[in-house]
Amino acid sequence: MDEKYPIGQYSLIGKVTADQRRAWISQIEQLPKRLRESVAGLQGSELQTPYRTGGWSIIQVVHHIADSHMNSYIRFKLALTEETPTIRPYYEDRFAELPDSVDADIDPSLILITQLHKKWVTLLESLTEEDFQKAFYHPESKETLHLDYTLGHYAWHGNHHVAHILAARERMDQ
Template identity: 50%
Template sequence: MSESTMYSLKYPIGEFEKPAQITAEHISQWIEDIERFPIRIKELTHDLSTEQLKWPYRPRGWTIKQVVHHCADSHMNSLMRFKLALTEELPAIRPYFEDRWAELEDSLDDDLSYTQMLLEGLHYRWVKLLKSLTADDLKREFVHPEHGQQFSLAENIGIYAWHCNHHTAHVKQALELKGES
């Protein structure tokens, strides 16, 4: 398999590209993407068999169930990062080893119903918070020590809208490949 094919399987919608100027329209669309994510994932996965949940989205990639469980882990971390940035001055957030988390027992569970409930509740609260942010709030930042960079909340909304769409595309891709990655 070529390197470009592996890249397109890993990043089916491409990598996140921050707009030169983040507008209110960007923020609105991104929040809508985040809000719709639990419904979109549930629609894609609710009728899948245990065998289908084990289909990877690319060679040596996560399975459908690992992707869904990862999204709950990642989005919980993101909500906490937003709250830290809103309540502290330039906090350093804590990174985590998402690849290791994806191998833990709860990320290998064939029952997605609890993760779906978690995503629904989490996204409800997250979107409620995001919709309440002022222009000044959107400028608040946190430091990601893994990258040594500061990220604004406005940019982070875009990153997580991309994350939602990225992993939705992974699930769709796994279903198209039917376990034959």
């Protein structure tokens, strides 16, 4: 297994179908529960365990998901309300080194992710085919990203990080 990409890298081939979008929305909806289950019972040094050599700790991964998904939710709203807005990138690696990510209790981020995903799913379920074709411009990658592509990316993103945590737990149990 690739420790950096335990479920592989995100890739999208072909046109996104309504069935695929529904599956991705379901994954976004289920992420808070899956994330909670993945960290259940972990404490102290276990939460400080890196998910891989040179990687973030489990605490940092949980807080990163909150930071990342908040940014994505706002990007969706910008794309829905503006004409291909240019979004503001952020330094996720620097965010992960701030005190609220390094050693802070994960419960606030777990609660935030739960509530954010409720709002996000409500929004996603209301979108039309036309809405999913709206886009934003990412100045760092110099790409225009459509919301249907971005939806898939964030469904993958949550699964990707839960897999990191589960792999770290498996290593701890050996």
